[in-house]
Amino acid sequence: MSAPQDAAPSSCKVMLAKNVANGLLKEVQEGLKTLEKPPHLVGFLANNDPAALMYAQWTQKTCEENGFKYSLREVSQADIEEAILSANKDASVDGIIVYYPIFNNRQDQYLQQIVDVEKDVEGLSHRYIFNMYQNIRYLDGETKRQKSILPCTPLANIKILEYLNIYNTILPYGNRLFGHTICVVNRSEVVGRPLAALLANDGACVYSVDITGVQKFTRGEGLKKGRHEVIDMEGATIKDVAPLCDVVITGVPSEKYKFDTSLLREGAVCVNFSSEKNFPHEVRQKASIFVPSIGKVTIVVLLRNLLRLMQNRRMDDVKPAAATERPGTLEAAS
Known part of the structure; x- marks a missing residue:
């Protein structure tokens, strides 16, 4: 049966988390080879x-x-x-x-x-959370050998954005989201708030949306600040900020919640990190890229973090997890 004449083919690319996870697993395997x-x-x-x-x-x-x-x-x-x-x-x-x-x-x-x-x-x-919010990327500030550990699900979101080339590798480390405006729907202390902070620390203007309202995470005009600041946007709602964003990330843990796709900017990138389906099927009509889940990436990031911990415990110059650091990624040394 032929499709209706007015049914245009979808221009949205649905990207599965396994594509990102498989690439990260290759790095993890290289790190494993150096362990006893x-x-x-x-x-x-x-x-x-x-x-x-x-x-x-x-x-x-x-x-x-x-x-x-x-x-x-x-x-x-x-x-x-x-x-x-x-x-x-x-x-x-x-x-x-x-x-x-x-x-x-x-x-x-x-x-x-x-x-x-x-x-x-x-x-x-506390030590890792403090470093994350303060935009401190090493446990040893002088030698810069021991990387600070980042929370798994926020980091998994970042690895996906890196894979999608949202990060601009022409720009210096720490500024590679400059020019991007991102909406994060969820401000939990475990995922939503850390994710907004990480994205803002890398240069994005982030609108953090929760049932309590909207907050803006930013390093200021021209990225003049060394780390993000948070501004309460009194009276603002998701309807005010979502249309401004070229990336929308959701993580609402409720099967009843569905993001209103009429608010999407044409061609936005949409990522769902909730175990529930936050985006309805109609998201494919406006988004350029849609990532329906990230669970597989989160687990691989967990393994990468474990390798990083083992590397940090080493007192010599051997770096068993060095292979998990690719040039051009968020965590590479500046």
Whole structure:
């Protein structure tokens, strides 16, 4: 049956996360070749969240397929604190990931802080979060040998934007999003706010949208500031800022939420990092590129972070994860 005469072919390219993940996995494999033993990642599951369990299963599968050792430890809420502290002391454990939410309150933030900074593959401990918001990219500022760890899901979004050539490699490191205006729908402390900060620190003007309102993350006119500042946009809504953006990234954890595609700028790049489908099918009629999910990239970034932690622990000049740093990426040395 022929298509209706008024049905124009879609100009939108749907880009699957596996394309990015496969490229990153090649880098990870090169890093693994320099290690004496497979890195051991331990995951802690202390909730009944199906999405968390699925993420844990994906992580285990990816680890086992790529030469990493993975152990999932299911514990109760009452035992999670002691379990993390025990893993901190366990020399056989190289990295720790905790599947949140557990208590869904400030106690979760406390748990993030007790994970040993040398084993925190998620980059959620205070030192890493402080560095991220302050735009400090190294743990050792003078020698610049130890890279600061970035949170996995925000970094996965960035790796996708790098793959899509949104980052302008002609510009200096730290300025490569200059000229881009990006909307991030979600301002959670784990993903949305860190992502907005990272994008702004690299030069973008970022509108962070949440149920509480809109905030603007920017390094100022002409990128005069060394790190981002946050401006509350009183009275502004997503209807005011989304049409200004050439990139729209969503992460609303609700099956009821759908981004209003009538707000999209023609040819915008759209990325969804939620486990739910935030964009309706109609997004393909206006977007130039659509990335429906990023989970596979997030897990590979997790493995890259684990290699980085092992590299940071080395006291000599051997850099087992050096192969995970490609020239031209966000994390390459300036």
